[in-house]
Every structure is written in structure tokens, then in C-alpha cells.
Amino acid sequence: MSIAAGVDFGTLSVRVSLFDSGRGRLGSGSAEYPLHRRKDDPDHATQSHADHMRALVEAMQAALAGARVKGEQVEAIALDTTGSSVVPVGENLEPLSDYYLWCDHRSWREALLITETAHRMGVEAIDWCGGAYSSEWGFSKLLHWLRHNPDKRSRFVTALEHCDMVAATLCGITDPDELPRSICAMGHKWMWNPKWGGLPSQEFLSAVDPVLDGVRARITGRYATSDKLAGHLSPVWAAKLGLRAGIPIPVGAFDAHWDAIGANCRVGDVVNVVGTSTCIIAASPETRLIRGVCGVVPGSVHPAMTGVEAGLSATGDIFDAIARRAATNAGALSAEVESYTAGQTGLLRLTWDNGDRTVLVNPELGGATFGWNLTSTAADELFAAIEGTAFHTRIILERMEQGGTPIRRIINGGGIPRRNNVLNRVYANVLNKPVLVPESDVTSLGSAIFAFLAAGAFRTVEEAQDALCPKFRTIEPDASQAAVSNEVFEIYSKLYFSLGQASSEPAAMGGVLPRLRSIAARVRGAGA
Numbered sequence: 001m002s003i004a005a006g007v008d009f010g011t012l013s014v015r016v017s018l019f020d021s022g023r024g025r026l027g028s029g030s031a032e033y034p035l036h037r038r039k040d041d042p043d044h045a046t047q048s049h050a051d052h053m054r055a056l057v058e059a060m061q062a063a064l065a066g067a068r069v070k071g072e073q074v075e076a077i078a079l080d081t082t083g084s085s086v087v088p089v090g091e092n093l094e095p096l097s098d099y100y101l102w103c104d105h106r107s108w109r110e111a112l113l114i115t116e117t118a119h120r121m122g123v124e125a126i127d128w129c130g131g132a133y134s135s136e137w138g139f140s141k142l143l144h145w146l147r148h149n150p151d152k153r154s155r156f157v158t159a160l161e162h163c164d165m166v167a168a169t170l171c172g173i174t175d176p177d178e179l180p181r182s183i184c185a186m187g188h189k190w191m192w193n194p195k196w197g198g199l200p201s202q203e204f205l206s207a208v209d210p211v212l213d214g215v216r217a218r219i220t221g222r223y224a225t226s227d228k229l230a231g232h233l234s235p236v237w238a239a240k241l242g243l244r245a246g247i248p249i250p251v252g253a254f255d256a257h258w259d260a261i262g263a264n265c266r267v268g269d270v271v272n273v274v275g276t277s278t279c280i281i282a283a284s285p286e287t288r289l290i291r292g293v294c295g296v297v298p299g300s301v302h303p304a305m306t307g308v309e310a311g312l313s314a315t316g317d318i319f320d321a322i323a324r325r326a327a328t329n330a331g332a333l334s335a336e337v338e339s340y341t342a343g344q345t346g347l348l349r350l351t352w353d354n355g356d357r358t359v360l361v362n363p364e365l366g367g368a369t370f371g372w373n374l375t376s377t378a379a380d381e382l383f384a385a386i387e388g389t390a391f392h393t394r395i396i397l398e399r400m401e402q403g404g405t406p407i408r409r410i411i412n413g414g415g416i417p418r419r420n421n422v423l424n425r426v427y428a429n430v431l432n433k434p435v436l437v438p439e440s441d442v443t444s445l446g447s448a449i450f451a452f453l454a455a456g457a458f459r460t461v462e463e464a465q466d467a468l469c470p471k472f473r474t475i476e477p478d479a480s481q482a483a484v485s486n487e488v489f490e491i492y493s494k495l496y497f498s499l500g501q502a503s504s505e506p507a508a509m510g511g512v513l514p515r516l517r518s519i520a521a522r523v524r525g526a527g528a
Contacts, residue, residue: 005076008081008444010255014052014056018069019452027066027068045100046100050095060241080255085102087165089160093168093169110139111137113209123201136357138189139191139212163184163252167230179220181219184307201216227453250453256281256309260282265282265302270405270407270411272413274389274413274415274416274423277315277316280393290402310399315389318354322382337382343519346517347376351392424437428478449464484523
């Protein structure tokens with residue numbers, strides 16, 4: 001038997017879980033770090049590298065104590081992070097600023113410029129990230145930082161994704177040429193693909209803005225999938241973490257991608273990792289473009305397949321915001337909607353509160369709710385928001401299927417589905433397919449699987465999944481509610497594309513509100 005540590009850096013905290021290759025999870029520890037927001041700029045979201053590493057030490061100590069495991073027993077450690085969370089660094093990889101967190105949207109102008117320039121120059125890379133570059137991604141954030149920090153440009157050496165920065169730190173790597181670069185991170189967020197020799201050309205980057213001159217050569221290092229090693233734990237960090245120096249550390253990845261592995265994602269599965277936002281993850285044996293889908297990257301998710309990523313820019317954040325405005329919390333408000341049925345509220349919620357990640361890829365959209373009346377409540381809005389995120393998910397899954405991604409099973413992973421069965425029931429009805437939910441927590445299990453591979457405890461990802469992944473509970477769709485959901489989805493789909501695209505013809509709005517009211521009256525009458 002072997003013991004490995006899986007590390008998951010989330011938006012607000014890091015969790016370390018210790019697993020035994022035969023017995024599964026032994027124990028976990030977590031520690032929080034602050035997210036820096038600004039009231040005068042809702043797009044601002046940053047975090048400190050020092051805070052991350054301090055929290056990692058605290059979480060590791062708590063995990064070792066909780067699992068009653070000695071540090072020298074741990075044979076490997078692997079880590080995943082949010083992304084694209086970008087830190088610019090100087091000499092010896094010292095941070096020059098805080099991370100631009102994944103949910104930092106300050107670079108939306110830069111993203112538009114990258115998109116426009118790529119289409120004008122016929123750069124193939126833009127097609128592989130859905131036809132539009134995002135303010136949530138690496139080059140737009142780096143360009144924003146370079147434009148707004150002219151006093152630091154002379155000290156700039158390179159920029160790193162969070163997963164690569166943590167791996168380099170733990171391995172004691174300070175030479176940019178020796179940096180581990182995650183193909184998962186760089187492929188989905190930095191337009192990297194072996195098809196055109198890695199990163200897009202310097203000619204293109206300079207055409208976007210001359211401030212990017214020379215940047216391509218600075219994003220150097222060893223690009224690799226997660227079945228390769230980033231390095232080995234340095235003596236300095238081994239002492240801080242209480243582990244044995246020299247244990248292997250595989251190349252890292254994004255949290256949602258490894259959460260999908262931990263949720264037992266196989267070919268034909270789509271995993272909705274539902275948390276503060278939603279990442280929709282699949283692994284396909286084929287590599288095909290999918291219009292409007294954020295990323296199609298060979299070697300991500302599963303090193304031997306093509307990873308497909310899409311998602312919603314906010315999910316749990318929307319639920320929390322609705323509850324906060326009602327002076328309550330999402331858990332309490334969710335309890336009020338346990339008996340709600342499809343369409344009964346008469347509300348239709350476009351959940352663009354933090355923009356649109358997929359399919360429109362537009363961070364400047366805002367949330368909208370149709371159908372309010374004088375008796376509408378916060379609970380009604382929450383249920384409509386849950387329906388809205390399910391409708392948006394259906395838009396994305398239909399686009400993925402049109403692009404050739406096989407979808408046979410829907411798995412709802414992440415934290416929210418394990419504690420909110422209303423969401424699972426709504427998703428089953430909206431998608432009109434059974435929804436599978438892991439019976440136990442899979443956070444950091446994907447990391448542990450890759451740590452076990454690095455330690456040689458398992459030969460393949462699938463072998464590790466068979467040994468470690470939990471069973472599913474299944475939520476079946478209700479035929480009558482699925483039919484109502486389909487009616488509302490027709491309205492949602494029309495509004496989604498007509499209101500979400502500036503080039504669209506104005507929506508035929510005249511019939512929307514009466515139709516929502518009619519559906520709600522019929523549903524409430526049937527339940528009387």
C-alpha cells in the first residue's frame with residue numbers, strides 16, 4: 001500500500017487530502033486565504049502567493065494530524081489550482097504582483113483586442129479556444145498587467161499559472177528555462193498547441209500590442225502533461241510541510257480538470273464541476289474544434305486524450321448573492337425551494353451575473369430576470385437561478401455534442417451537488433437525462449490519483465479510478481417536469497442568443513412574459 005497527498009487550491013482555501021492506495025481517503029486539512037476585491041472595481045480579484053504557501057503549510061499539518069500519518073510515509077504530492085490565475089515574476093521567480101485570480105475580469109478590453117487581432121490575422125489558435133479570447137485567460141491578464149505596471153516592466157522575467165508556480169516553488173526551481181509548464185493550463189488559457197509549435201507567434205502578439213514584444217520567448221520552460229514530473233520536493237519545503245525531501249511532484253493542472261478525474265470521468269462522460277462557478281469537463285479520444293467552447297486541448301484532463309472545457313462564470317456565487325440580498329444564506333434559501341417544480345415561479349433567469357464564459361464568451365453581459373410580479377420572493381429567484389444555470393448548461397452540452405463530443409452520462413461534481421439535491425433534480429429535468437452524483441467528496445482525489453501515478457502505485461489513470469473513486473447516486477428526470485422545463489428552455493434559448501449577441505436581431509419579446517405567466521399558471525393549477 002502507498003500513501004499520497006492530493007492538494008486542491010480553490011478560490012478561497014486550499015485542501016490537502018491524504019489517501020491510501022488501498023483504503024482511500026485517510027484524512028484532510030484545509031486553510032483559508034483572503035481574496036482581495038475592490039468596491040470601486042467589481043472586476044478586480046487578486047490573491048497573494050505568500051498567502052497561498054502559508055495556507056498550504058497549515059493545511060498539510062492539519063491533514064497529517066487528522067489522518068494520523070507521519071510525513072515520511074507520504075510518497076508523492078500533486079496539486080491542482082484555479083485558473084487562469086496568473087502571477088508575473090522577476091528574478092528567481094519572485095512575484096512582482098499578486099495573482100490575477102481566475103475571476104479577475106479587468107482585462108476584458110485586452111481580451112477583445114486579442115480576439116479582434118487574431119481574427120484579422122487569421123490566427124488558427126483563436127478557433128481552438130471557441131472563437132473568442134477571454135478576460136479570464138493568461139495573455140489578456142498579462143497584457144493588462146504590462147500596460148498598468150510600466151514601472152515594473154524592466155524587472156519582468158516571465159508569468160506563471162498558479163499550478164506551475166506552486167510546483168516550481170515546492171521543487172526549488174528558480175530558472176525560467178527549467179519551469180514545469182502544465183499543458184492543461186497553457187493549452188486552455190494561453191493558446192498553446194503542438195499543432196502550431198506551441199504558443200502563438202511573436203508576430204501576432206506584437207500586433208496585439210508592442211508591449212508584448214519578446215514575451216513569447218519569456219514564456220519558456222518544459223511543457224508537459226500530468227503524467228510527467230515537475231520535479232521533486234526540495235529540502236526547504238519538505239521541512240516546512242513536514243514531508244520527506246525528494247518525493248516526486250507531477251506537473252499540475254486545473255482543479256476542475258482533476259475533479260473530473262476524481263469523479264470517475266470516462267469517455268462519453270461530461271462532468272459539471274459546480275461550485276462558485278461551473279466548469280464543464282469531458283475527455284475525448286478525438287480532437288475536433290467546437291465553436292464557442294473555451295478549449296479543446298490534447299493532453300489535458302487525461303494525458304492520453306483530448307480535454308474539452310466549457311463552463312459558467314458564476315453559479316454558487318449567484319446563489320450566494322441572491323441570498324445575501326435577502327439577508328439570509330444560500331442553504332436556508334435552498335430549503336425553501338425543496339418542493340418547487342419546473343416553471344412554477346413564472347420567472348426566467350439569465351445567469352450572466354459574472355458574464356458569459358461559454359458559448360458567447362462575453363464578460364460584459366449581466367444577469368437578467370424576466371417575469372417578476374408583486375408576490376415574487378427571493379426563494380423564487382433562487383429557483384429560477386438554479387433553472388437558469390441548468391438551461392445554460394444545456395446550451396453548452398448541445399454545442400459540445402454538435403462538435404462531436406460524445407455525451408452518454410452526466411456527472412454533477414463539485415461541492416454544491418453533494419449538498420443541494422434541488423439543483424440535481426432541476427438539472428436532470430432540464431437535461432432530460434439521469435444525473436449521477438458521487439456519493440462522497442472528490443475534492444483533491446484527482447490530485448491524489450496523479451500523485452499515486454508519480455509514485456508508481458498505479459499503472460494508469462483508469463486503474464487508480466477503479467480503486468479510489470466513489471460510487472454514484474442517480475437522480476432520474478421526472479417526465480412531466482422535463483416537459484415543462486423543455487418549454488421554458490425554448491424561451492431561454494431564444495433570449496440567450498438574441499440578447500447575448502450585439503449582432504443579433506432584436507428578440508421577439510412580445511410573447512415572452514405572457515408565455516412564462518401561462519406556463520406558471522398551468523403548473524400551479526396542476527399542483528392544486
